Amino acid sequence: MPAPELTPPQSGPPEAAPFGAHVLADAAARAHDLKAATGGPTRGSSSPGPPALSPPAFSLPAPPAPPVLDAPPPSAPAAAVPATGADLERVLRGPSGLGTAGLRLIPREAPAMPSQPPAAPAKSPAEGTPVPGLYHHPVPEPDPAKVEEVSRRIKSWALDEVTLYPEDWEEEFDGFSVGRYMVACHPDAPSIEHLMVATRLMVAENAVDDCYCEDHGGSPVGLGGRLLLAHTALDPLYTTQEYQPQWAQSLHADAPRRAYRSAMEYFVQTAGPAQADRYRHDMARLHLGYLAEAAWAQTEYVPEVWEYLAMRQFNNFRPCPTITDTVGGYELPADLHAQAAMQKVIALAGNATTIVNDLYSYTKELDAPGRHLNLPTVLADREGLSERDAYLKAVEVHNDLMKDFEAEAAALAAACPVPSALRFLKGVAAWVDGNHYWHRTNTYRYSLPDFW
Template identity: 80%
Template sequence: MPDTGPLGPPVPKWRPGPSTTTSVLPAEPPDPVLRSRGLGGPTGLGTASLSLARTPDPALPAPAPPAEGKAVPGLYHHAVPEPDAVRVEEVSRRIKRWAEDEVQLYPEDWEGQFDGFSVGRYMVGCHPDAPTVDHLMIATRLMVAENAVDDCYCEDHGGSPVGLGGRLLLAHTALDPLHTTPEYAPEWETSLGSDPPRRAYRSAMDYFVRAATPSQADRFRHDMARLHMGYLAEAAWTETDHVPEVWEYLAMRQFNNFRPCPTITDTVGGYELPADLQARPETQRVIALAGNATTIVNDLYSYTKELASPGRHLNLPVVIAERERLSERDAYLKAVEIHNDLMHAFEAAAADLAAACPLPALLRFLKGVATWVDGNHDWHRTNTYRYSLPDFW
């Protein structure tokens, strides 16, 4: 009986389907960034586009000196190069103009919070292979729109679990258009501009679909439906004052998580992972584990922020503490271990898939997801405006 590993079965050897193009690739040293994550696979003819380095130096980019902010002690993560400052500044300028002028996203007194989110640094760090700033803006608008829905519908800027399903359903039609009768279509069109979250969703999606293929757009809609289902599960637990079991919480977090962000890494990178490769169970497992690990990163870095907010906020350390009768410190440290297990499982699954199916588009996509995971952690670590660590060490 094969060793199944801690979090799932091994990836079977790749069997290309009829629509998957394969080629024989000469043996050359694997891409250095992929190799550092165990995602190397063969390289050669047709794989030059996999390299994200800005210089031809084959060495790995040297990690930047630690920016402000401390990593969670014991958290498994990878250092990343400092995001391109010129791009950060330009993305930050453009996204603020979009938020203020195109979608009227926030009132004037929220401006400091918008600036403190540092979304320009976030997206540049997560997508270093984006060909242009226009490509980076695709991800940046969607990130800001998703956070507006979360804040205004679910969280601390007017959000409530009461009636959340109706609000999310109507907002989702800004992503997945309503096909209705001529009599009622104008009312739906008008509704898309009725509040900031819907305006942001509609505008961000309009930009996205102009850059994406139909299959990429449909993939994103599917992942956003997953996200909204996760929001609803958490809201239902809030309404019934239910603290889930740890496994239940982790199930919810597989849906209420960052998955829509790394899943568009190919669109932002200016290429497409073919739909048949993206839909493979092995690829889906990699994406799911990446989303799960990055979301636990958010739980850990936002822990003190959430404890200081009114009401009870469910996050992994809180759930572990209550369900497993652990101290706050021990529960937090166990959450770090769970994150690390998920990260190791993600990297193992990605490495197995890269070895089994060394196609250039898939290798680049796996590398892009790994880069997004690292950039997401670095943004959390350095965003001291939003986050601070508990005093558990």
């Protein structure tokens, strides 16, 4: 397919870092996924790559006058434009509401619609109730056949390959509904095995959180040492021949390390080197967030609201949406992933989805032993709010983060219309929506407070 035409140069805000010509040209020359974005072969295909782009340098567009991406005419062939889908259509259209018209990249009168509209979400006994007032987007019910197969495979992996949990934890493992979670979050995964890459990592991360930090014997005392040793299952130790065997043996010492080691081995078979290193970096961020929360627990310190939100930018879901290209079977080039604008979009997605967790797990954490930090409790303590008012303000914080995420993603889609970047933004948006779907429907784990 021909390379997409670039939008005219726009004058961006002074602090916006420009996407230079060499960045886009190199990214397009090395991107493996142009045909995948239009229904062609995925990563690993032997087909020739696309021609390199040679655009002029330009900056991120500044509202209120971003470029308009016209919808393709009905007669245009499918290969003439990148396939977007419903989620990317939402990202490109931008946020809605008073004062946001200038941020929309597609006119509301003539939206770029997918070839087939998504099916309406099916009703089910486990549908659950969304948090009233929470800004979110419904998703179609995940394919039940995929959910069943992923659930079967992940339980087999947990029991037979890594001996993840004892028999009396089986109900809790099943109640986590991780198969439904990952199928909802990765609608573009080309195979069950691609879905399993994300599912193993999610289960391993949850095991570390439970066993080291939270419900199943976790403690802030000594957490740093445990996390460091577990992190070597993701980022391997290179030491002398005398001590290498001892380290290798330590990776089987407990369930979290066994799970990290195995999940990472599967991941690197599918991911490229840059994708694997990206994931290791985001897991280090996650572990740093765990340590900050543990330090506050040991000193019984309730952080300021901004401090709590800073911690949550690290202790959050970021490692999950950041691998959306690996799970989708393509690769976002490393220099596009590293751009400040892309990093901001990913961070906002992680922040918003983590506040979703704070809101849906609020009553669960209140019923648990000890004091658990979450945004509503910090708001109540630091701003002198009632429990109800603090919870409702946390909903507002989430909504602001979501709208910032969508606005930043829309601006980035206009500034960098490389198909791999557009598909990645679509994947992150799908993960955000799937994460809310799972929290809403997981009535085994979550229930809402009686504030309405």
